[in-house]
Every structure is written in C-alpha cells, then in structure tokens.
Amino acid sequence: DDNLLKKITSHAKEYGFIFPSSEIYDGLAAAYDYGQNGVELKNNIKEYWWKAMVQMNENIVGIDASIFMHPSTWKASGHVDAFNDPMIDNKDSKKRYRADVLIEDVIKKYEAKIEKEVAKAQRRFGDSFDKEQFLATNPNVKRSQDKIDEIETRLGSSLAKGDLADVKALIEELGIADPVSGSKNWTDVRQFNLMFSTELGSVAEGANKIYLRPETAQGIFVNYLNVQKTGRMKLPFGIAQIGKAFRNEIIARQFIFRMREFEQMEMQFFVKPGEEMTWYESWKAKRIAWHKALGLGEDNYRFHDHINLAHYANAATDVEFNFPMGFKELEGVHSRTDFDLKAHEELSGKKLQFFDHEENKSYVPYVIETSIGLDRMFLAVMSSAYTEETLEDGSERTVMKIPAALAPYKVAVLPLVKKDGLPEKAREILSDLRFDFNCQYDEKDAIGKRYRRQDAIGTPFCVTVDYDTLEDNTVTIRDRDDLSQIRVSIDELKAKLKESCSL
Ligand code: ATP
Structure with missing residues (x-):
C-alpha cells in the first residue's frame, strides 16, 4: 500500500521521527535524518538487539570497528571485484534501473496472481478451504509457479555466470517496459560497483584510495583473533557490532527501506567446521523468535530461503517483513563458511586460525552471520504501529502502537x-x-x-x-x-x- 508508506513518511516528519536530509536545500535523494523522537526509537531498537545478542549470551561480545579499513580488506572480501549490481538504462526516458529488480517485479506479478487465486478460492470454499492442497493442485497456480521458477532460475544462473547479455535477453523476452515511460528501448546491462570510495591523506602525500565500508562484517573478521585471544574465547563464540554502512545503490527509494547510508546490526558466530548447519538452523530459529517476541504481529514475518547463493555462502535465508510495499528483506541469516577468514589469511599473510585444545589442532572457523538493517527495523516498527482509529465519541485519532519497550x-x-x-x-x-x-x-x-x-x-x-x-x-x-x-x-x-x- 503505497498510500500507507506516504502516510508514515509524512507522520514521521510531522512528529519529529525522520526528516529529509538537508531539507533547506531541497533535500538529498534517499538520505534522511532522525529527529528527536526518531533517535530515541532507534536507540531503543539498538538496545533491544544488543541486550538479546550480547548481554544475554555468555559467548557473544561486541566491538565497534572503524568505518575506514585497509583497502585490501575489500579485495579479500570480494567487494572490489564482485559487489556489483546489474544496471540498465532506458534510452527514451533516460531512467536507470537495476536489471534484476525489473525482472523480480515480473515475478512479484505472478506471485500476486497466485495470491488472488487463493483469495478467490478461500471466499468460495470458506472453512473447508485447504490452502496447501489448493496450491499443489490448481492449474492456474501451477502455471504461475512454473513461470516464477523458470525466471528465477534463469536470472540466478546468468547473474552467477556474469552473463549480462542474457539478463538483457530475459528483459526483452519478458517484454519489460520502463515503468515510467512504457518504452522498451533498453541499453545493454552493465555492472555497477556499489562501494563509495574516497582518498586517505592529502594528494601530495600520495593519495590512497579507500572505501567506506559497505558492511560491518569485515571489521569483525579482521578482529576475530584479537577478540578471541584477549577474551580467551572458545568456539563457538560470536562478535556483534552496530554501525554505519554505505552503498551507492542504483535506485534508493521507499523511504528509509533502501538508503545509501544506513546502519547494520550484525553478529558473526564462529563455529567448528562441520557444525555450521546446526548453528545456521539454530540462529534462524533464534532470530525469528526475537522478532516475534517484539509483538509486531507473527503473520508479518516469513523466511525466504535462497536458492541462488552468494559466492561466500553455503546456506542463506532472508527474514522478510510485511512492509507497506509487501514482504521484503529485513534481515539475512547466512552461513558464510570460512570464505572471509581464508581470503584474509591469504592476502594478509597472517594466520587466522583458532587453536582447538580438545582436538589439539588449529583450523579456520566457519561463520554463521545474522545481519539486520537498523533502519529497516525502524520502518517495520513504524509501519506496524501506525493506526488510524475512530473513537466511540466519533472523533478520530492517529496512534503509533509502538511496543512499550521501544517507544521513544x-x-x-x-x-x-x-x-x-x-x-x-x-x-x-x-x-x-x-x-x-x-x-x-x-x-x-x-x-x-x-x-x-x-x-x-x-x-x-x-x-x-x-x-x-x-x-x-x-x-x-x-x-x-x-x-x-x-x-x-x-x-x-x-x-x-x-x-x-x-x-
Ligand atoms: P537487498 O537485497 O535489499 O539489497 P542485501 O541482501 O544486499 O539487501 P545484505 O547485504 O544481506 O542485504 O545486508 C544485510 C541487511 O542490511 C539487509 O537485510 C537490510 O536490512 C540491510 N540493508 C542492506 N542494504 C540496505 C540499504 N541500502 N538501506 C537500508 N538497509 C539496507
């Protein structure tokens, strides 16, 4: 409901939660400032997360790493070479889009078709309606589902292979038009790196290109042995961090859902190789329980397990929340294997191994990560809280039913x-x-x-x-x-x- 998002945006501004950034200069696209009430709510969300992740777990500690990191960090993590989004321009409207998002919008249309069929059948059959069976047997649903699977598989494999020509071919085959102008006159698909770069030191000293971190995770990886040794931690143990991350998103939109400067709350959990799937399942369960305990409505959450995995992962799921724009990613739970630590070992030449006293040997731990966007969590709270009511005496009120523990x-x-x-x-x-x-x-x-x-x-x-x-x-x-x-x-x-x- 776009209308609801608009209402929340203007309510947030009117009541000191969120202002457009640099508003007196007409704002800066997709940058926002948290106002006097917003900062309280945001701090309370951070505290709720920190308490649950750090304070309540004996084997999880926190850190606060710097935003600037040695540029080799991002070479090792794969961000320099692979942190790209496929971008496409429409030649007539001159608008720029993320090619994968254009294609995903087609998938959403098929999903909406399925939902419509379900709603229709539900009305027809009432109490005797068996949703599972209906989804498995209805021919219209099956047609839509086959189409979804076909598009997802094709997109996933062409992105994994870096076959951008095929991404463009898919856009043409699906007959995707520019949502603004209706034109189907597209450029080729190009890769666009999402990292912001800047220069360290003055040019005279010999400028050094560095990046604003696109995720907080790497600050944890490069510090894991410092923490392990000084804290005498044994596997499994976790390191948590809350902090800013920066991504030059091709299209940043939908209020604070997708910004170029945002905050993440991440936790990397280091485990013995071979035990990662057990911990992956355990963190999936713990994170969804955290969300549900907050009381934003149990039906507002669902998992979306990834079929196409990122280069560093051997299992991944999104916790999706029912935002005003529909179900979208709020948090990711990823099994990142030993990809990051191994890559840092290789590039730095430093051993990043844990000495396991019981087994009397050293190895690089595997990692389960939970990564949630603080701003997205803020939007989840705001959108489930926003309520317009007519009272008994006929008067109207707008009330934010924010969980008491988080209320400003x-x-x-x-x-x-x-x-x-x-x-x-x-x-x-x-x-x-x-x-x-x-x-x-x-x-x-x-x-x-x-x-x-x-x-x-x-x-x-x-x-x-x-x-x-x-x-x-x-x-x-x-x-x-x-x-x-x-x-x-x-x-x-x-x-x-x-x-x-x-x-
Ligand atoms: P998306 O698919 O929406 O771009 P992602 O899969 O790239 O997100 P991750 O890299 O897994 O996201 O980052 C972890 C979390 O950080 C996300 O679940 C989300 O809550 C948050 N996040 C990522 N990008 C942004 C952004 N541009 N603005 C606000 N929050 C973000």
Missing part, C-alpha cells in the same frame, strides 16, 4: 490544569520517574489534545495529575492502546510502569 517516551506526566499547585505536584512525580523512564512533561492545551500528541509519538502511558492527587496521592494512568484509565497510588507508579514497559 514511556510516560507523559500531565497536570489536568495549569494552576492550583497541580503543575508543581506533576513535576515532583516527573523528577521521581525520569531516571528510570524517558518521560515527557506537558501542561499546554486541553488534556484531550495532549493525549492525542502522545498518541502520535507512541507514548504508551499518560499519568494525569488532578485535584484528587493533592488529597489522596493517587494519579490516573491512561493506556494508549485501549484508552483504559486506572487509578493508582503514586507509590505504586514505578512498579506498575516497569512491569508494562519491559519485554
């Missing part, structure tokens, strides 16, 4: 009126709460209006201070989602809020 503010403390000692009492409560919870204080405008403002930024609880508070030391807690109000004593307030804001 947990509590807003609101004096009912701005006089008779209520603001003073409210500030007293505020100063008692604010060390434990990120709080807002608001005394401006009618109470209803103030509730709406908190709804719009997703504050799960409003604490209202009224005249009774001065008499009996109780306050009202209003719940953002069901609008229920309960009366509690100020002494119990902290405990009540803590209970509701933890995961």
